[in-house]
Amino acid sequence: MATPSKAFAIAHDTLVEADKAHYMHGYHVFDEHREQGALNIVAGEGAYIRDSHGNRFLDAVGGMWCTNIGLGREEMALAIADQVRQLAYSNPFSDMANAVAIELCQKLAQLAPGDLNHVFLTTGGSTAVDTAYRLIQYYQNCRGKPHKKHIIARYNAYHGSTTLTMSIGNKAADRVPEFDYHHDLIHHVSNPNPYRAPHDMDEAEFLDFLVAEFEDKILSLGADNVAAFFAEPIMGSGGVIIPPKGYFQRMWQLCQTYDILFVADEVVTSFGRLGTFFASEELFGVTPDIITTAKGLTSAYLPLGACIFSERIWEVIAEPGKGRCFTHGFTYSGHPVCCTAALKNIEIIEREQLLDHVKDVGGYLEQRLQSLRELPLVGDVRCMKLMACVEFVADKASKALFADEVNIGERIHSKAQARGLLVRPIMHLNVMSPPLIITHAQVDEIVETLRQCILETARELTALGLYQGR
Numbered sequence: 001m002a003t004p005s006k007a008f009a010i011a012h013d014t015l016v017e018a019d020k021a022h023y024m025h026g027y028h029v030f031d032e033h034r035e036q037g038a039l040n041i042v043a044g045e046g047a048y049i050r051d052s053h054g055n056r057f058l059d060a061v062g063g064m065w066c067t068n069i070g071l072g073r074e075e076m077a078l079a080i081a082d083q084v085r086q087l088a089y090s091n092p093f094s095d096m097a098n099a100v101a102i103e104l105c106q107k108l109a110q111l112a113p114g115d116l117n118h119v120f121l122t123t124g125g126s127t128a129v130d131t132a133y134r135l136i137q138y139y140q141n142c143r144g145k146p147h148k149k150h151i152i153a154r155y156n157a158y159h160g161s162t163t164l165t166m167s168i169g170n171k172a173a174d175r176v177p178e179f180d181y182h183h184d185l186i187h188h189v190s191n192p193n194p195y196r197a198p199h200d201m202d203e204a205e206f207l208d209f210l211v212a213e214f215e216d217k218i219l220s221l222g223a224d225n226v227a228a229f230f231a232e233p234i235m236g237s238g239g240v241i242i243p244p245k246g247y248f249q250r251m252w253q254l255c256q257t258y259d260i261l262f263v264a265d266e267v268v269t270s271f272g273r274l275g276t277f278f279a280s281e282e283l284f285g286v287t288p289d290i291i292t293t294a295k296g297l298t299s300a301y302l303p304l305g306a307c308i309f310s311e312r313i314w315e316v317i318a319e320p321g322k323g324r325c326f327t328h329g330f331t332y333s334g335h336p337v338c339c340t341a342a343l344k345n346i347e348i349i350e351r352e353q354l355l356d357h358v359k360d361v362g363g364y365l366e367q368r369l370q371s372l373r374e375l376p377l378v379g380d381v382r383c384m385k386l387m388a389c390v391e392f393v394a395d396k397a398s399k400a401l402f403a404d405e406v407n408i409g410e411r412i413h414s415k416a417q418a419r420g421l422l423v424r425p426i427m428h429l430n431v432m433s434p435p436l437i438i439t440h441a442q443v444d445e446i447v448e449t450l451r452q453c454i455l456e457t458a459r460e461l462t463a464l465g466l467y468q469g470r
Helices: 005-009 013-022 032-035 074-086 099-111 125-142 163-167 203-221 247-257 280-282 311-318 336-351 355-371 408-418 438-463
Strands: 041-045 047-051 056-059 118-122 152-153 186-189 228-230 262-267 292-293 303-311 378-382 387-392 424-426 429-432
Touching: 013 378, 056 438, 074 336, 099 118, 099 303, 099 336, 118 125, 118 311, 125 163, 125 228, 125 262, 125 303, 125 311, 152 203, 163 438, 186 203, 203 228, 203 247, 228 247, 247 262, 336 355, 355 378, 355 387, 355 438, 387 408, 387 438, 408 424, 408 429, 408 438
Parallel strands: 152 186, 152 228, 228 262, 262 292
Antiparallel strands: 041 047, 047 056, 118 303, 292 303, 378 387, 387 429, 424 429
16 A cells, blocks of 8 residues: 555545535445545556555455455556547437447347347446336336236346345345335245355255245246246345356256246346356357346446347337337437447457456455354355455354344454555455456465454454354
């Protein structure tokens, strides 16, 4: 971590007050923000960011699963600037398009698996999932099945932050009583987390349980009423949940049996995070009907998302002679500058062979993180390439969690931050999703810093009588 510059800090003291006075953040924790303010970031390069006091941090969160090619790329800045000069915006509705959006849609159709040849561009992941839901409604009505509207997703999933997508997702920490949620057409089945499998099931038994539960849910609702199944290949902010082997194929097979659309939410898992452009088919053996993506699509240089869907759906909704209009869209759908950022991002990933790099360095991260398993507090370590999570428990044998007020994830995160490392605390978890450009040396730094922070926290909690070292 860089030594703070006193002059720099003094010059930016007003930033803290302005933040507290005017800026309402996503997931704004009112009392904490009022007292502590925020970590105000002013610069970034590669895998590192700097705050307003001059401190440098290795960003093992990758922004929010998204700074895939790293920050501060000059060729990205030039491409964006050139597009602004040529065409900063054009109307994306009805009978108007722009050349860059068309090029991007063509490229996404080439990269997507199977016959997912049609692309609706959105403003981010939430609007991509929202679009998928509306597309499913439209499709079912067009095919004469107006009752086939029920959606099944998983508990502890995250699918976005609109009212609709927050309702499809079901993370307990997100379900605050001050918000309302849609319930009538949205249902949930178990989180496929082998570490939390009920009744000490082994992985094979747990897989059978999950599949049977899904089929029971379909039959209880009536197969003619169930429209789609929404699932992340790996559940991201739900705790990097890697399902039992074969889970996706068996859930997909049930969808085929009962005429249910399979929606792969790849907002996190696409564009290199797992060493592939899309993970569903290549890593999990499933060709979805719909893929949603965002985040790594532009490596966060500009906001953009996409809903990519199959010929099966297109042939129904676009049936000739029906005079239909898909009355859904956003002012910034297909924004030419954002599409330019996406195309340049894909070019960089391909040219620099970052997918192969992720397979290498991601494998190294998987290996190194496992060394934390034997430490106190550590219940589980989950990692697949550049998606990782360390789960902390009060008792390893029972897997019992600490009381919420211990704030174990935040305790360890705060110590890591003081050492120049950013991880993402989510209740009893520390989650990581570093940029695709991360090096072996930076992986070592992440793991060793976490090791120090975990051991220090264990000593503190033991001294406070909050941890018995089991």
